[in-house]
Amino acid sequence: xxxxxxxxxxxxxxxxxxxKAENQMLWVQKxxxxxNRTIEVxxxxxxxx
Numbered sequence: 001x002x003x004x005x006x007x008x009x010x011x012x013x014x015x016x017x018x019x020k021a022e023n024q025m026l027w028v029q030k031x032x033x034x035x036n037r038t039i040e041v042x043x044x045x046x047x048x049x
Contacts (some may be wrong), residue, residue, distance in 0.1 A: 002038055013029055015034065
């Protein structure tokens, strides 16, 4: 579930391999943000419901 959400959000927010090649710091920032948000969503779905 987590990896699927990360992949979907990365595509939606243009955190692509092209961005990674052009601007690594921006790509890392986006991916960290996406990963943190998806972890929170999964935790809320599985633990708190």
